[in-house]
Amino acid sequence: MSPADTFALYGTRNLLLDTNLLVLLAVGHYRRDQIPNFKRTKNFSADDYAWVAELVDESSRCITTPHILAEVDNLTRQLPEREHEAVAIVLASLVAQHFELYRPSKDAVLHPRYSHLGLSDCGLLLAAGSEDMLVVTDDFALSNILARLGHSVVNFNHVRRVH
Numbered sequence: 001m002s003p004a005d006t007f008a009l010y011g012t013r014n015l016l017l018d019t020n021l022l023v024l025l026a027v028g029h030y031r032r033d034q035i036p037n038f039k040r041t042k043n044f045s046a047d048d049y050a051w052v053a054e055l056v057d058e059s060s061r062c063i064t065t066p067h068i069l070a071e072v073d074n075l076t077r078q079l080p081e082r083e084h085e086a087v088a089i090v091l092a093s094l095v096a097q098h099f100e101l102y103r104p105s106k107d108a109v110l111h112p113r114y115s116h117l118g119l120s121d122c123g124l125l126l127a128a129g130s131e132d133m134l135v136v137t138d139d140f141a142l143s144n145i146l147a148r149l150g151h152s153v154v155n156f157n158h159v160r161r162v163h
Contacts, residue, residue: 001159003055010134010152013060016127017052018137019071019120021156022064022094025052026076030083030090040075048160055136056097064098065127067108067120101127113145125149 007013017025020040027034027041028049035041035049056062076087108114108122117125121142128135128151137143138156146153 003051003058006055006154006159007058007134010154012132012134012152013058014063014131014133015055015059015061016063016065016124016133016135017056017068018124018135018139018142019068019075020138021052021136022068022072023075024049025056026072026087026091026094027079028053029094030087034079038079040078048156051160052136052156062098063101063127063131063133064095065101065103065120065123067105067123069095069098069100071120101131103127103130117142117145128153 001009024035024041024044027038028046032046032049035044035046073091076091077084079087103123103126105119105123107126108119111122111125113125114122121139124135124142125146127133128146129149134152134154135146136154136156140155140157143153143155
C-alpha cells in the first residue's frame, strides 16, 4: 500500500510517527547506508526508510510529542560520537518540521495503561485522543490498544510486507 493510499484509507493526512520510525527517518536522512548498520535501525531496510519518508512528504502535518522526541534524541545518540553533530543537525531539521503536541507527563502517568506501556506511549495515546491523526508504529501492543480505542493506526510491520 502506498503512503497516499494509506492516507486515503484513513481519511486524514495528519501523521504521528512513533519513536522507532522517527529514528529510522532521522538515520535515513543522515546516511541511508547506516540503516542496516545501526543497532536501532538494523531491522529496517532502505525501502522501509523510503516508504516512511514518502509518508511524511504526503502528510499535511506531522505531529509528535516531547516524549517521542526525547526518545529519538537519546536513541540516535547511540550512534558513534563522531556522528552526533551531523545527526543532531538532521534531527533539529525534523523537529522544526513537526507540530509538537504537548501532553503533561502527570496526565500520562495517570493513564490506566501507564504501567504496561510507559510514559512515551501513554503521551502518544493522549495525543491521539485529542487530534485527528494517523499513528504509524511498529509496536504491536501499542497499535492494538490504539485500534481498540478507535484511533486511526497502522502497524508498520503489516504494510512493510506489501511495499
